[in-house]
Amino acid sequence: MSDPEYDIVIVGAGVAGPIIAKELSKAGAKILIIEGGPETAPTNREEYMSNFFLNTVKTPESPYPPGLGADPAIEATPRATIAQTFTQNIPVDWKDHLGTGGYIYDPNISYLLQEGPQPFLSSYERVTGGTTWHWLGTSLRFLEHDFKMKSTYGADNPDYPLPDWPIAVDDLLEAYGRAEHEIGVAADVTVQIADLSDIGLKFSPGYTYPMQEIPPSVVDNTIANAVNNTSDFVLFEGQNVVVTSTPAGRNSQPNGSRRTCAGNTNCIPICPIQAKWDGTVTLSGAQATGNVTLKSQCVVTKVISAGYGQPVTGVEYVHWENKNSGVSKSETMTATAKIYVIAAHAIETPKLMLMSDMGNGKTVANSSDQMGRNLMDHPLYLSWSLMPEQIFGFRGPLTTSGIESLRDGPFRSDRAAWRCEIGNEGWNFAIGDPWTSVNDFIDGSNASDTNAGGAKLFGTALIDKLSSHFTRQWRMGFLVEQTPEANSRVTINRDNGIVDGLGLPRPVINYELSEYTRLGFASAEVFSRQVYQMLGAKNFTKNEPTVKVGDIEIDNPVWFENPDKAVFDALPDALKIPDLCANGQAVPDGFTYFGAGHLVGTFRMGADPRTSVVDSYSRSWDHTNLFLVGDGVFPTITTANPTLTLAALAMRTSDAIKEQLGITA
Amino acid sequence: MSISDQDAFNALSALLTGFNIGLIAPRVDPIGLPPLFLTTATDYSDGECANLLATFVALKAIDPALTDDDLGGIIMGLSPDPTTGVLIAANQTLVAQAIMKMWYLGSWYQPFEITGFKAGAQTVVSDQAYIKGLAWQSMQSHAMGNSTLTFGYWDKPPVASLQDFTGNSDVADGASPNPTEWGATT
């Protein structure tokens, strides 16, 4: 075999790919990045912003190619979208066919083939820069106990669902700092330490963030004034409650060539001015070294190796182009390097790896049979309410603070923890405002549940109603820690005949929230009632067990039964007042969940090759020159948004690759 | 004296939206939404937009004493035409509501089925229609994705009043609503 063309081939230009490319290219390594989606020149922002403005559905994916209505069987790089999980895409008899070849969402519309029993609701992008085009910017570190859940909370419980990581928080502190400086995280370390050091938030001595804190919103300050420094919340007895400014990869001052955040309230789907870091920023820095070649619109179809214990010897890929109404693809090409890095996130990476047959009935990097398993997200409980006074949401970045102080606690022995994100976008996420309420108050309809009288307003009365309504809206989003489950997983099925536009199999998803996870929803509802009580706010949250497809009422796949009615029965009467309760129910029938866009697990790291896919450096146990990077390696998802930690792990991997290549720069 | 369709459209739009005509249809206007909106409403209403404007002009001409509240009530189908004693044609009310939504949200909501467009079909009229939507003004903010203010503005309530945002001196500007309506429970 001839000498490899490159030192490193990286598959995927999202978060981890560009970070590793930049770290290694600065040290002189020659790198090829293969990206499935189109290249996104900085000037593409014009096109994407135009798509955003003109799309009636402004979901996270709405600005980006392929368009929301694109047929996943035709496109070269289809991906999961929120729009694919809209109610109208659910077959009315969906429940009857699960387990017998049926899917929750129509496979003619949904890229993911969802076998259930519950739907996976998160989405991603396949463009250069990846999903960071529409990420929020939240850059939280994991807590000390997050890395050691089993030994901290489940040592005596053989069924405890959360494993330890093979590393501890101290192993990652330096890498966290590097990642925060690469991304450009705005936060005040003294505030973070003051609020959260007692639940295990840690920094290297003398550490400072690269940018000052982003100011909290009027909404944040109002909530903080009501709840801060109380410690008698039911279910969290003795634990301090405090609203903390959220560290964010968002400019609080000019940063390089990028502008200061102007509060466009649009981090998702797209920052108009790139005040928010995305993968293209780091990629551009990597390309500036002259050591990086980017091949976009190239989809890797196979990772080649002769067997476990053997190195990876190449990756096969095809280049595609949109031609007329279809896709044309090149002959299969092969790229070779000393080191291979697969950075295609928790769905596309296992899909690729499971496609990588070694000719002996085995697939690359899967001696553990863990590839694709333990798919996780932050199932999100959304709770929305109206304040008694104006708090002026719909202003500033989408979120600027959260209640982080309950992310750890002794309750984690029994039920899932969460972080509570405070929204600055009124009921935009919750019910699609301002569209929904404007329609209600003009038409006399009541989709918002705030126009029961059917008022049809115009003129001054309309302005007064909308002003009063919109300036009092707010919401909390609870990111619940989901347990890893062997049967929540990504697989491929070459026999179902369902492929993408390149003829590749599409990801098959099995997914289910565990009892431990569901209990986190109950505690979130109990917590939100107490917050609303302190604020004098009225809860408008709806958890609907059924939805209508046309005129037919069907079971809502994102609804599940309340796992702990007893805890609600036991609440004091003051917390059972209908105005404080979701659906007005003192004892909820059940809850619904949203996706958080966090694709985690599926090639977990561990200390034991028999139960994990990669080691603590994200190196495959089976092939020493293969690294599988990204948040797919997380053994647990914890309660924090994953991007910062996956960026820190990419720094750690970069160091390991440098060592392996003998680069000391 | 007859007024142009555009003038009638602008006056009707101001009446229904509650916004000052000088704000929604400024004389020095680098964007030009009023003609775009009139064209859109005309093109997607099978003549009902013209009928609505004719009704509006006629009402004003027949009874100059009608207040904006009276006129709005008639057009919204809430009260009958005082001269005929009957409600205006339902489709004219539907067009009026679609025009209001276009101003508030920048989208055209097809009010009734016409050839090629089902009732309820939506389209964003233009990027400028979206960012200038009056819904954002009613909350004293800006369209999501189009900040008109600067870093950190969100840590204080809006500097400009609701009157500034709407050009309407009658608006309540955040005066306390009925607490029971807003769900205060303590």
Add this chain to the structure above:
Amino acid sequence: MRLQKLALYFGVLVAGVYAVYHFQFDGKETAKKSDPDTPLTSSAPQSTAVAMSTTVSCQGADHVITNGTSIPHLPDFSMINQATVDTLQCSFDTYSWNLFLALNHDAQGELVTDNSGPTVWESWAESSDIFLKDGAKPVSTPRSFPTRNVPDECKGLHDGKIKIVRQVGKRPDVLEEFTEPFQSGPLIDANGHYSRFAISVNESMYDYILKNELYNSNGQKAFSQAGNEVNFACSCNEGTDDNGNPICAKGGQQGAVMAKAAWKVIDTTKNDDPSLYHTVEALVYTEQSKDGSRPAMCEKQMVGLTGFHIGQKTSNDTQWLWSTFEHVDNVPTKGEVASKPKYNYFTPDCTDCNTVNEPPAQPWNPKDPPLSDARIGDRSQIERVIAIHQDTDQMNAQVQSELLTGTVWANYELVSTQWPTAATAPNAAPSEATNWCSAINQVDKSGNPAPAFLANTTLETYIQGTVPQASSSCINCHLNATMTDGQFSDFTYLLERAQGPQEGPSQ
């Protein structure tokens, strides 16, 4: 009555009354030069061919463009009751030409026609003169031509004749990090040379920065923490409002003006004709690359002006007025035939050039110019996306032929002028305390500019479209400008260049 005011306003631009409404940029020399009827006497060979003024008919009104030395102020357009966007655009474009001509005179009040002396704006402090290493205080005397901050690599080439030595492109490693959003890439001319950019400010702006210690990031922080917001002085004419309150300083006030220039290397080996450009000898400095692999370097080269922005803050235009000019040979207009044999940033009949209006591929290395012919695909291939308005085109033709024949300036054209249509808040009266600026519109700080989009093909090369926020609009983009502490910097990206006493974040 309003109409009369309109007529009066346009009337006063007629030569003779002109000086009454226009404040000299250099008060010391007003005596001789304030009277535009006085013929210019000059040793400049072509200056005698230059006419003094021309009257342009635009949208049915007469507009006088004067080859004068005064920076014009524009009265409040809102006084003009019957105006429309189009008629007002004529007024603002007239203003822009008057401003351009005034700024391209030399210190002696003569139009710089033979590149013998620096223009007014070239005598101003450049950003690199103000924002020094470690936030050191700039040298404030002499007030014009501040001592240049000469990088070590340039010192051997620096001949002391400061007026002809100019650094261009202060941070070329990321060429447009301050004003071209989104790292949109370098502008590489048809000969393969990277274009360079420089920003300079007038004395009013320079003084404000010095007085408030905004040249230093710590000074900026202290300024903000004391409750201040950056508010450069507004140009205004002496007068009173309806209640008899003054609306400007006695004698008028020359407020803040800034200029941004784009320069291309004049490569005579590639048949560039220096007589077609305003040229200077410049030290072209390229900073060390961020990864340290390419050292800093400095070369003496002849460069020619290809793009020119002017921003001026006026009493009733607190979003500033933005005038933008280009060399006529820069680019063809999209959809029109590329009729010239040679353009600065477009290669006609090119089959292997870069995609039109897309940035060159990385890596961007200005140390390597000129690119070999083999890399022609890496050169910028630029078209103008939004055609110049026909009114502006006509004005350009008349000014070029009647005022500028035989000078290099006949090769420059006004692209457009951007101005706020809803600039101020209600009850926005200016006062001395507000630097004679009206209060800004707090509903929409951008003031709803006209035209909504405006791009100079040399300065906003890759974002010339019409998508709100993403495409070039001077005012909308500059509204996002902040100081190093993130606070609003009054529409200038300059202040973010300030350094502090100690640099470098810890980890």
